[in-house]
Amino acid sequence: MKFQLKKTAILLIVILAFTSCSTSDDAQPIVDELEGLTMFTEMVNDTHAIELYSENSGLSQGYNTIKLRIKDKVTNTYIQNAQVSWMPIMHMAMMNHSCPKSEITQMANESNLYEGFIMFQMAQNDTEYWDLKIDYTINNVNYTVSEVIDVPASDKRTVNSFMGTDNVRYVVALIEPNDPKVAVNDMTVGVWKMQDMMTFPVVDGFTVKFDPRMPSMGNHSSPNNVNATQTSAGDLYYGKLSLTMTGYWKISLQLVNAENTVLKGEEITDTVSESSIFFEIEF
Amino acid sequence: MKNILILLVTYLISLWSFSQNKEQDSVKITNLEEIILIGHKAALYEKEIKSLGTVDEFLQQSSKVDMIKRGAYAWEPIINNMATERTLITIDGMRIFGACTDKMDPITSYVEVTNLSEATINSGQEGGLFGSTIGGSIDLKRNKSTFGENQWKYQINSGFETNNSQKIVGASLNYRGKKIYVDTDVMHRNANNYKAGNNSEVLYSQFNKINVSNTIGFKYNDSKLIETSLIYDKATNVGYPALTMDVSLAKSLITSIKYEYKPLNSNIKNWETKLYFNTIEHKMDDTTRPNVPIHMDMPGWSETFGYYSKLNFTKEKHQVLVNLNSFYNKSVAEMTMYPNNPNENIMFMYTWPDVRTFYNGIFINDDFIINNNSTLNVSTSFGSHSNKVASDFGLQSMQIFYPNMEAQKVRFLKSFGTKYKYVKSAFYYSLGMAYSERPPSVSEGYGFYLYNSFDGFDNIGNPNLTNEKAIEASLSFGFEKDRFKVNASTSYFSFFDYIIAITNPVLVPMTIGANGVRVYTALENASIFNSSISSEINLSNAFKYNIQVSYARGKDNNNDNLPFISPLSYTTSVRFNKNQFTTELSLRGNAIQSHYNPEYGEDKTPSYAVISINSGYKFKFQTTSFITKVGIENVLDTYYSTYADWKNIPRMGRNIYINLNISL
Numbered sequence: 001m002k003f004q005l006k007k008t009a010i011l012l013i014v015i016l017a018f019t020s021c022s023t024s025d026d027a028q029p030i031v032d033e034l035e036g037l038t039m040f041t042e043m044v045n046d047t048h049a050i051e052l053y054s055e056n057s058g059l060s061q062g063y064n065t066i067k068l069r070i071k072d073k074v075t076n077t078y079i080q081n082a083q084v085s086w087m088p089i090m091h092m093a094m095m096n097h098s099c100p101k102s103e104i105t106q107m108a109n110e111s112n113l114y115e116g117f118i119m120f121q122m123a124q125n126d127t128e129y130w131d132l133k134i135d136y137t138i139n140n141v142n143y144t145v146s147e148v149i150d151v152p153a154s155d156k157r158t159v160n161s162f163m164g165t166d167n168v169r170y171v172v173a174l175i176e177p178n179d180p181k182v183a184v185n186d187m188t189v190g191v192w193k194m195q196d197m198m199t200f201p202v203v204d205g206f207t208v209k210f211d212p213r214m215p216s217m218g219n220h221s222s223p224n225n226v227n228a229t230q231t232s233a234g235d236l237y238y239g240k241l242s243l244t245m246t247g248y249w250k251i252s253l254q255l256v257n258a259e260n261t262v263l264k265g266e267e268i269t270d271t272v273s274e275s276s277i278f279f280e281i282e283f
Numbered sequence: 284m285k286n287i288l289i290l291l292v293t294y295l296i297s298l299w300s301f302s303q304n305k306e307q308d309s310v311k312i313t314n315l316e317e318i319i320l321i322g323h324k325a326a327l328y329e330k331e332i333k334s335l336g337t338v339d340e341f342l343q344q345s346s347k348v349d350m351i352k353r354g355a356y357a358w359e360p361i362i363n364n365m366a367t368e369r370t371l372i373t374i375d376g377m378r379i380f381g382a383c384t385d386k387m388d389p390i391t392s393y394v395e396v397t398n399l400s401e402a403t404i405n406s407g408q409e410g411g412l413f414g415s416t417i418g419g420s421i422d423l424k425r426n427k428s429t430f431g432e433n434q435w436k437y438q439i440n441s442g443f444e445t446n447n448s449q450k451i452v453g454a455s456l457n458y459r460g461k462k463i464y465v466d467t468d469v470m471h472r473n474a475n476n477y478k479a480g481n482n483s484e485v486l487y488s489q490f491n492k493i494n495v496s497n498t499i500g501f502k503y504n505d506s507k508l509i510e511t512s513l514i515y516d517k518a519t520n521v522g523y524p525a526l527t528m529d530v531s532l533a534k535s536l537i538t539s540i541k542y543e544y545k546p547l548n549s550n551i552k553n554w555e556t557k558l559y560f561n562t563i564e565h566k567m568d569d570t571t572r573p574n575v576p577i578h579m580d581m582p583g584w585s586e587t588f589g590y591y592s593k594l595n596f597t598k599e600k601h602q603v604l605v606n607l608n609s610f611y612n613k614s615v616a617e618m619t620m621y622p623n624n625p626n627e628n629i630m631f632m633y634t635w636p637d638v639r640t641f642y643n644g645i646f647i648n649d650d651f652i653i654n655n656n657s658t659l660n661v662s663t664s665f666g667s668h669s670n671k672v673a674s675d676f677g678l679q680s681m682q683i684f685y686p687n688m689e690a691q692k693v694r695f696l697k698s699f700g701t702k703y704k705y706v707k708s709a710f711y712y713s714l715g716m717a718y719s720e721r722p723p724s725v726s727e728g729y730g731f732y733l734y735n736s737f738d739g740f741d742n743i744g745n746p747n748l749t750n751e752k753a754i755e756a757s758l759s760f761g762f763e764k765d766r767f768k769v770n771a772s773t774s775y776f777s778f779f780d781y782i783i784a785i786t787n788p789v790l791v792p793m794t795i796g797a798n799g800v801r802v803y804t805a806l807e808n809a810s811i812f813n814s815s816i817s818s819e820i821n822l823s824n825a826f827k828y829n830i831q832v833s834y835a836r837g838k839d840n841n842n843d844n845l846p847f848i849s850p851l852s853y854t855t856s857v858r859f860n861k862n863q864f865t866t867e868l869s870l871r872g873n874a875i876q877s878h879y880n881p882e883y884g885e886d887k888t889p890s891y892a893v894i895s896i897n898s899g900y901k902f903k904f905q906t907t908s909f910i911t912k913v914g915i916e917n918v919l920d921t922y923y924s925t926y927a928d929w930k931n932i933p934r935m936g937r938n939i940y941i942n943l944n945i946s947l
Binding site: 181182183184214216217218220221222223224242243244245246247248282283 | 627
């Protein structure tokens, strides 16, 4: 009974595998600040080289977490404790505008890395482009650097820029999940309004209602989603997104203000299969 | 509840009456468990009307067993009107779990008639020998030789059925010696679509199956035996006309090694210990079906390791059986859907999230001989049962519905039963009371969007379910004299926390076209009542008349009907038996299904009756013996379906078969 022996052997191995304990490695690895990051561009002026990093291979339309470090060209060392700010500008045929963005902060004391986000609500095209100007101050001396950056269109829609029924232009972007799972995913959404061409403050006190659907599978939904809301003013919006299987999901949105008025977006019904504002996730 | 009380009172009165009358004598225990003999043990297949019928056809003869049919293949046995979750089906005591989320591969589909010698059917809690059950158990016993003078036996089995052009070819080889026996057999079946009455073809009802089995017994002294056993079964291209999907592969490997100790002149009658392993692979897909809204594959895998150690001994007036048993099962099933847009990612989910079930239990049975006429049977079982979701992917999927769900859930199962049997000359009766529990099945606990095409709902498992519990009362009496036999038996099961899928109107179905989503829930109570009466009359030495009538009711907590409960059903036959020739005329039917429940996808299935005739002849040519069986089933080519036919799929129309067994 060859089979029998083989299966008995497997059984023994399984038993051993279940009974033997695994010991965790106590040695702490040395933290590499750049682990998982890719430098996608280097902006250079006479004194410094600014290295820009992201977790992906570059920037794209939508929400981008960006890390940077400032290298002194003379000493080849990285500058800590600088004050850094940035300004992305879209150069269109008739006008220029900016986009929602965060402050830039040093990631930790003793860290060479500075971190912030930029939410590009549109992609570049043949005639229109983004540039990024970074201003920084080291020991009360101001420096600046500016370059054109590459912001290609994203595969899936993660940003909606639209005029609400209150005649305010809003930008709503999907931030998390970055790595979606068949699970209840933590969902993070950013909601900004366009105050003027260059100013995009966070909108407070709204609710982002959403309804995930699979158009390829009878447009079914998923249970136990939690609409995205803020925990404190000035913050991003947090919700829970259930995805019951892998594949392509279209997440229909409704932007609702504090007075519970829907400013944009439609509810899914038998006749309405998607909202005019939505995100796409495919995994 | 009222019925239970009446039975309980009757039972207590009878206990009291026998305790007043203690006589010192030994009496042979009358075993009221039902045994259906299959195959060629003691040349019984010669008596079977269809020697190469399927296991399903054989089991169906029992008044306690019926079959849910989703096509021509792999029928799902129901015992006392309870399906797979509430029953226990074993092969020689081995626990085996089907790998299909849609119950398209009951254990009985992985064996062949020629593998088996008999099926032991135990009703209710008595069936708890190898694990927890409420409805009862079927233990399929392997066919094997015994030790003896050196002998080789060869057999060729072949058959043909006209309705679906089923071709059956098989052979077996048996060797026995003083110290060793080896039994091997191979069987192949191939069938096309069958035709229901009026010659209407039932598409996707074909199947193809090959089964190989081997048993080797080795005796190293007069009381010790080692036996290995192997069954390999592979079905391909199996159609399920009642479902939206077919099966491209259903494959099993069932292996065991057994040590048996049978001392002579000892209180220990038999001590049997077995280690076993089985693995099942089941591939369900819809690639053969045209016009599906979306193509999908739903493969499943099930692996089980286990052992049991069963000791039979006598002590004074007690016959005691103790069985320690344990199993570890791994059940995984997936669903992959292929979007019509080829650039889109496939859609994937675990429908069974790699659930590991670990069971350890003990079953003790004592038959106590009170006096010449009466015996008292007491049995009990205890077990620990643990389910663990081993896949993180699967666990996170389930946590969409149950955010606080833990990967592991441990529960304890117990059962207790007692039965009093009384025999006096031609008359006998038995009374039983029992309490039993069962854990939720993998689908009930952890199923993820399992589509039930019968009621049209997606079903979601519920890991928080408590054990289902039942109190059972049974009563059986009979009379046997000369040419006349009659038996009437009834059982009543009162359930607590009855597990059934209940609609959750908030949830949106996943399956295209589904009616909604149901979540497995425990109903506060439910009840199932079974009754049957059977009689056999020997009209003369050659003529025998048989009749069997059964009736059942099932109700949920709102007094609504439970699904898949048999209406009044009957079979009756006249058999003529002379010399080597037998012939039989039989009538089988159901009354109209008036107690149905549309909520569970049922409708009022009309009554039906079908007539079959068959005959067999046995003859010898030199040293070769031939057994031929010829028959016509559904002689009038009636178009019908029964309460147990999935979505009213019609049954087979007129079918002429011929079975031939040649022994060299």
